[in-house]
Amino acid sequence: MNCQCKCSSGKEEKYAPIDRVIEKYQGQEGALIPILHQVQQVYGYLPEDIQAYIAEKLGVSLSEVYGVVSFYALFTTVPKGKHRLSICLGTACYVKGSGEILAEFEKKLNIKVGETTPDGLFTLEACRCLGACGLAPVMMVDEDVHGRLVADDVPKIINKYKGN
Amino acid sequence: MKSIQELMQIKEKIENVAAERNKRGIATIAVHMGTCGIANGALNVLSAVEEELKLQKLTDKVAVIKSGCPGLCFDEPLVTVSIPGKASYIYRKVSPENAKKIVAQHIGNNQPVTEWLINAAGEKFEEINYLKYQKRIVLANCGFIDPEKIEEYIARDGYFALAKSIKEMQPADVIDIIKKSGLRGRGGAGFPTGMKWEFAYKQNNPQKYVLCNADEGDPGAFMDRSVLEGDPHSVLEAMAIAGYAIGSNQGYIYVRAEYPIAVERVGNAIKQAREMGLLGKNILGSDFSFDIDIRLGAGAFVCGEETALMTSVEGKRGEPRYRPPFPAIAGLWGKPTILNNVETYANIHHIILKGWEWFASMGTEKSKGTKVFALAGKINNTGLIEVPMGTTLRTILYEIGGGIQNGKKFKAAQTGGPSGGCISAENLDTPIDYDNLIAIGSMMGSGGLIVMDENTCMVDIARFFLEFTQDESCGKCPPCRIGTKRMLETLTRITEGKGKPEDLENLRTLAVTIKNASFCGLGQTSPNPVLSTMRYFMNEYEAHIHDRTCPSGICKSLLNYSIIKEKCTGCGVCSRNCPVGAISGKVKEPHVIDAEKCTKCGTCFDKCKFKAIVRQ
Structure with a gap:
C-alpha cells in the first residue's frame, strides 16, 4: 500500500530497507537482479511502487526494472502466502507421479496451482527440478525439501505448516 | 599465505590431527548432509548422534563430522562410523532412533549394527556394488570432506x-x-x-x-x-x-x-x-x-x-x-x-x-575422462554416479543402478533433458560418449539419466518436454516461441485421443523448421524429445492416433474403466466416491460404470479393495 499522508518521513521509513540493499551494491555493474532478490526477501513481493523506487534510485527506467521482474519466474508482483508449497514437475518427479501429488494439493487446499489460499497461509506452485531427483517425487515448502512423497503425505504436510 | 610450503604446512597439520586422532583411538562419525540427506532427516540424525554421545559421556572419544553427499541418494540419510584400526562402516537409512543405537552399540560396545549396514562385511567403500564400476574424480571429495572447512x-x-x-x-x-x-x-x-x-x-x-x-x-x-x-x-x-x-x-x-x-x-x-x-x-x-x-x-x-x-x-x-x-x-x-x-x-x-x-588414458577416443550421471526415475538405486566415458547403459542400469523398480521392463532412458532424447533397449550396449549419443538421436547434456519403464507413455513424455520448453522459451524468436506452442498443441491433442493421421507429418515438419530457424540452443534442440520418441516409439504414436489407446495406460482420456462382475462384491465404495455419479448398482450386487458419464478420473480404480475395476 502506498503511504497516502504525503509526509516524506513515512515514505523514507518504508523504503529504508531498499536504500540499505542498494547501498551494498553501490558502483557495482549488473546489480539489479541481486537487489531485486534481496528486496523481495524483505517485502515478500515487488509491487509497482517498490519497482519504481528501485528504478529511481538506480537511475534506470521503470520499464527496465519491470522487464527483469516479469522475465524471471522467482520474482513476483503479488503477495504470496505465508508458506510456499512448490511441487517439482521435473522429469524424474513427473515419471514418478508428482502430477498426482500436485492434484491432491489442489483438491485438499481447494485452490489451483499459482493461487493462494484465502487465509493467506499457503501458495501452491509448480517448479522445474529441485535437484533432489534421487528422492522423487519431491517438493519444497519454503526452504525445506520433502521427498519420496505419496498422496497420503499431503494432509500431513498441510497440517504441519498450518500450526507454524 | 605466500608459498607452497605454507599450503604444505596446513596439509600436514590436518594429517597430524588425523594421525593424532588415530593414536588416541578417537573414532569419527560422519553424517552426510547434502540436500538429499537433509531432506531425509540428516539434521535430526546429527542432533541425535550428538545428544547420545553426551548422554554416554563419549564426546571426547568421538569426532563428529558434517560431510557432503557420497551419491547414494536411495539410502539417505547415511552415516559413516570409523574407529581407528578398524574398517569404516556405512549405515543406510538412519533414523534418529537408529543413530542413538549405533552410537551406543558401535562406539560404546565396538559392535557394528550389521543389519543397517551397506558394507556389512566391512568391505571398502569403493568395493560395494554401487561403486565397483565407478571411477570417482569429480566426486572424489564429495562425502569425504567437510565442505565448510x-x-x-x-x-x-x-x-x-x-x-x-x-x-x-x-x-x-x-x-x-x-x-x-x-x-x-x-x-x-x-x-x-x-x-x-x-x-x-x-x-x-x-x-x-x-x-x-x-x-x-x-x-x-x-x-x-x-x-x-x-x-x-x-x-x-x-x-x-x-x-x-x-x-x-x-x-x-x-x-x-x-x-x-x-x-x-x-x-x-x-x-x-x-x-x-x-x-x-x-x-x-x-x-x-x-x-x-x-x-x-x-x-x-x-x-x-x-x-x-x-x-x-x-x-x-x-x-x-x-x-x-x-x-x-x-x-x-x-x-x-x-x-x-x-x-x-x-x-x-x-x-x-x-x-x-x-x-587422456580414461574414456573413449574422442571423449576423455569420466562423466557424472544423475540416476533417477524408475530405477532401484537412484543417486549420483561417475563412470569412465564409454561405459554402457546396461552397466549403469543393471550393475550400478540395481535394475528397474518392481521388476518391470525397461523401456527407455532419457538423457540430455529437454534438449535430449531417449535411449531405447536396442542401444543398451552402446558405449556412452558425446558422439555415440548424438548418433543414436540423444545427447549427453549435463548428465541427467531418467529411467522409464513399461508404464511410461512416450507420447506423454514428449508432450511433457514440449510443455517445459514452451513455458521456458524466452519469446525472443518466433520459431521457438510459436513453433513449440503449435507442437505442444498437437501433442496434447494426440494424448487426448483427438489426434489426426496428418499430425505426425506436421510434427516432423515443425520439428525440422524449429531446429533450423531458432535463435539459440534452447529452441534448436527443443524438438529433440519429439523426434527421438518418434524414431524409437512410433508404434505408441500410432496407437494413440489410429487405435485411440494408450498402450502404457497413462493418457487418461484414452482409458476405459469397467467392472469385472465376478470380482465385484457390491460394497458400493466406488459409486459413493465417483464424483460424477457414473456408477450404479444395488448393494451386494455387481455394479456398472456408465461410459458416457465417466470422466476417467480413476477414483474408483484407486478405491476398489477387490481389484474389480479394470483400466485399459
Whole structure:
C-alpha cells in the first residue's frame, strides 16, 4: 500500500530497507537482479511502487526494472502466502507421479496451482527440478525439501505448516 | 599465505590431527548432509548422534563430522562410523532412533549394527556394488570432506594445482595441458575446454572474465548441486586457474536460487579462500590477483544458455545474443569471457596435478575422462554416479543402478533433458560418449539419466518436454516461441485421443523448421524429445492416433474403466466416491460404470479393495 499522508518521513521509513540493499551494491555493474532478490526477501513481493523506487534510485527506467521482474519466474508482483508449497514437475518427479501429488494439493487446499489460499497461509506452485531427483517425487515448502512423497503425505504436510 | 610450503604446512597439520586422532583411538562419525540427506532427516540424525554421545559421556572419544553427499541418494540419510584400526562402516537409512543405537552399540560396545549396514562385511567403500564400476574424480571429495572447512580440502591436495600453475607454469602451459587432456565441456555440447581457454587467452584485452555456469536447469540433473555442496573449493580453485591461464582477475559463479544450501556453502568457501589469500590480491605472493562473486539465478531455464547467462549476470532479462562474436572474443560486458560448468571445472585441478596423460588414458577416443550421471526415475538405486566415458547403459542400469523398480521392463532412458532424447533397449550396449549419443538421436547434456519403464507413455513424455520448453522459451524468436506452442498443441491433442493421421507429418515438419530457424540452443534442440520418441516409439504414436489407446495406460482420456462382475462384491465404495455419479448398482450386487458419464478420473480404480475395476 502506498503511504497516502504525503509526509516524506513515512515514505523514507518504508523504503529504508531498499536504500540499505542498494547501498551494498553501490558502483557495482549488473546489480539489479541481486537487489531485486534481496528486496523481495524483505517485502515478500515487488509491487509497482517498490519497482519504481528501485528504478529511481538506480537511475534506470521503470520499464527496465519491470522487464527483469516479469522475465524471471522467482520474482513476483503479488503477495504470496505465508508458506510456499512448490511441487517439482521435473522429469524424474513427473515419471514418478508428482502430477498426482500436485492434484491432491489442489483438491485438499481447494485452490489451483499459482493461487493462494484465502487465509493467506499457503501458495501452491509448480517448479522445474529441485535437484533432489534421487528422492522423487519431491517438493519444497519454503526452504525445506520433502521427498519420496505419496498422496497420503499431503494432509500431513498441510497440517504441519498450518500450526507454524 | 605466500608459498607452497605454507599450503604444505596446513596439509600436514590436518594429517597430524588425523594421525593424532588415530593414536588416541578417537573414532569419527560422519553424517552426510547434502540436500538429499537433509531432506531425509540428516539434521535430526546429527542432533541425535550428538545428544547420545553426551548422554554416554563419549564426546571426547568421538569426532563428529558434517560431510557432503557420497551419491547414494536411495539410502539417505547415511552415516559413516570409523574407529581407528578398524574398517569404516556405512549405515543406510538412519533414523534418529537408529543413530542413538549405533552410537551406543558401535562406539560404546565396538559392535557394528550389521543389519543397517551397506558394507556389512566391512568391505571398502569403493568395493560395494554401487561403486565397483565407478571411477570417482569429480566426486572424489564429495562425502569425504567437510565442505565448510577449507583445510580439509587442502589436506586432499586442494589448491596445490593453483599453486603449481602460478609458481611453476606459464599461462600457455596451463592451456596446453588442458588441451592435450582432451577435456570437453560437461554442460552439454562438449566443446573442447582447452580450445575455449586459448581463444580467450589470445585476446589482447586488460579486462577478461571467468564464469561458472551453475544454473543447472535440466530437470533430472543434480551433479552440479552435489559438487557445490560437497566440494565447493574444487570449483573455486579451477576458476582461479582459468583466470591465471586466460589473464582474468574476476570470476562469477551463476547459481540457481533453487539451491540454497549450495549458495550458502559456496559463499562460505569464497570467504575462507579470501582469508587464506587463495583468492583476492596477489595470490600466494605472486602478481596474480583473482576474485569470485556469486550471482543468483531467478528461475529462467534459458539462462543456462551461455549468452543468456551473461546477459543475466549483467542484470538484464536473460535473453540470448547472436553469435559470433563468441564469448571468448566479446562476452560479459563485451569483454573476452570463458564459461564452463561446475563439473568441467571440478576436473581441472586433477589434470594439472596428475598430468594430461593420466586424464587422456580414461574414456573413449574422442571423449576423455569420466562423466557424472544423475540416476533417477524408475530405477532401484537412484543417486549420483561417475563412470569412465564409454561405459554402457546396461552397466549403469543393471550393475550400478540395481535394475528397474518392481521388476518391470525397461523401456527407455532419457538423457540430455529437454534438449535430449531417449535411449531405447536396442542401444543398451552402446558405449556412452558425446558422439555415440548424438548418433543414436540423444545427447549427453549435463548428465541427467531418467529411467522409464513399461508404464511410461512416450507420447506423454514428449508432450511433457514440449510443455517445459514452451513455458521456458524466452519469446525472443518466433520459431521457438510459436513453433513449440503449435507442437505442444498437437501433442496434447494426440494424448487426448483427438489426434489426426496428418499430425505426425506436421510434427516432423515443425520439428525440422524449429531446429533450423531458432535463435539459440534452447529452441534448436527443443524438438529433440519429439523426434527421438518418434524414431524409437512410433508404434505408441500410432496407437494413440489410429487405435485411440494408450498402450502404457497413462493418457487418461484414452482409458476405459469397467467392472469385472465376478470380482465385484457390491460394497458400493466406488459409486459413493465417483464424483460424477457414473456408477450404479444395488448393494451386494455387481455394479456398472456408465461410459458416457465417466470422466476417467480413476477414483474408483484407486478405491476398489477387490481389484474389480479394470483400466485399459
